[in-house]
Amino acid sequence: xxxxxxxxxxxxxxxxxxxxxxxxKQAGISKDEEYKLxxxxxxxxxxxxNKMSPLDMKDGFLTFQTSKYKLHYYETPSQIxxxxxxxxxxxxxxxxxxxxxxPIYVEYVVKNPLCSMSEAIQSDLFCSKLDSFVRGLPFFxxxxx
Amino acid sequence: MxxxxxxxxxxxxxxxxxxxSYTPRAEVEKTFSFPLDIVxxxxxxxxxxxxxxxxxxxxxxxxxxINGVDLNGRxxxxxxxxxxxxxxxxxxxxxxxxxxxxxxxxxxxMLASMFHSLFAIGSQLSPEVGSSGIEMLETxxxxxxxxxxxxxxxxxxxxxxxxxxxDSLLRKIYEIYSDFxxxxxxYSLEMPIRYSSA
Numbered sequence: 001x002x003x004x005x006x007x008x009x010x011x012x013x014x015x016x017x018x019x020x021x022x023x024x025k026q027a028g029i030s031k032d033e034e035y036k037l038x039x040x041x042x043x044x045x046x047x048x049x050n051k052m053s054p055l056d057m058k059d060g061f062l063t064f065q066t067s068k069y070k071l072h073y074y075e076t077p078s079q080i081x082x083x084x085x086x087x088x089x090x091x092x093x094x095x096x097x098x099x100x101x102x103p104i105y106v107e108y109v110v111k112n113p114l115c116s117m118s119e120a121i122q123s124d125l126f127c128s129k130l131d132s133f134v135r136g137l138p139f140f141x142x143x144x145x
Numbered sequence: 146m147x148x149x150x151x152x153x154x155x156x157x158x159x160x161x162x163x164x165x166s167y168t169p170r171a172e173v174e175k176t177f178s179f180p181l182d183i184v185x186x187x188x189x190x191x192x193x194x195x196x197x198x199x200x201x202x203x204x205x206x207x208x209x210x211i212n213g214v215d216l217n218g219r220x221x222x223x224x225x226x227x228x229x230x231x232x233x234x235x236x237x238x239x240x241x242x243x244x245x246x247x248x249x250x251x252x253x254x255m256l257a258s259m260f261h262s263l264f265a266i267g268s269q270l271s272p273e274v275g276s277s278g279i280e281m282l283e284t285x286x287x288x289x290x291x292x293x294x295x296x297x298x299x300x301x302x303x304x305x306x307x308x309x310x311x312d313s314l315l316r317k318i319y320e321i322y323s324d325f326x327x328x329x330x331x332y333s334l335e336m337p338i339r340y341s342s343a
Contacts, residue, residue, distance in 0.1 A: 004272035023272040034270070041266045048259055049284050051252065052303065054149050054168040056203055056245065059285040066267055068276035 156297035158261035172244035179237040207246035
């Protein structure tokens with residue numbers, strides 16, 4: 001029961017930030033290609049869900065689950081997408097992750113005059129705050145069980 | 146209705162069976178006078194709302210009928226283009242019905258194949274060893290469950306998010322598929338399942 005990795009994408013598909021905590025298996029392709037594949041998959045799932053849904057949607061695509069992990073997805077109104085890859089078994093982590101990451105991002109990236117909005121985030125402060133936040137989550141364990 | 150639809154996808158990603166149970170789609174009919182304050186656009190042989198959301202008419206809704214007569218793609222039943230028809234003040238006041246567009250069978254084929262690929266990518270991008278593909282996809286209006294058999298056939302069910310017992314339903318559908326489709330000597334494997342209710 002842990003957090004594996006986290007991706008942050010901007011509205012055009014560029015990966016702004018990626019960090020991993022407990023990743024056992026790499027994708028077998030280069031990092032750039034992995035980011036593009038992940039973004040492409042999320043974009044396709046979003047349009048798939050839009051077409052398939054029998055009723056009008058409010059939040060859209062939320063999570064998907066496989067036998068080994070659960071991916072949580074969150075999109076801000078300004079179209080900067082967040083997606084998390086997390087081991088399943090706890091359902092409640094969905095809501096808790098959405099709220100705190102946004103303030104960290106706003107505080108350390110948006111308000112930083114030196115950080116450009118469409119480039120990868122280079123702020124060390126952002127990385128370290130995000131890291132300590134994720135490690136402090138109640139369902140995070142350093143060794144995946 | 147708790148179960149919205151059932152799809153069966155073969156090894157290659159082609160749709161071989163599809164079942165929709167009736168879902169009440171919200172439709173809104175209103176009378177408009179010239180000029181129309183809703184911006185329409187043509188997309189994929191349908192006329193969709195692109196701007197001007199109000200009164201239950203949302204962005205993405207399609208124009209379903211004009212003055213009670215169902216549309217034929219982008220044209221009215223008489224063959225006139227809808228956008229041109231609505232630009233002419235002579236035709237007003239006009240009563241237009243908007244609603245979520247229904248999927249055509251071509252679109253269902255494409256979406257089933259798209260899901261087949263997404264299933265495989267979900268397994269490739271896994272941070273853990275030995276992960277299967279996407280087994281459950283959750284949104285705020287529906288939950289999609291997928292069961293992949295050992296032979297590569299996928300059974301996909303779209304249901305209400307609160308519905309339980311879908312896993313056993315998927316196994317049961319697999320049983321019915323093997324009993325009635327596979328044991329039928331005239332059925333060719335991986336081909337669309339055709340039936341007639343005689």
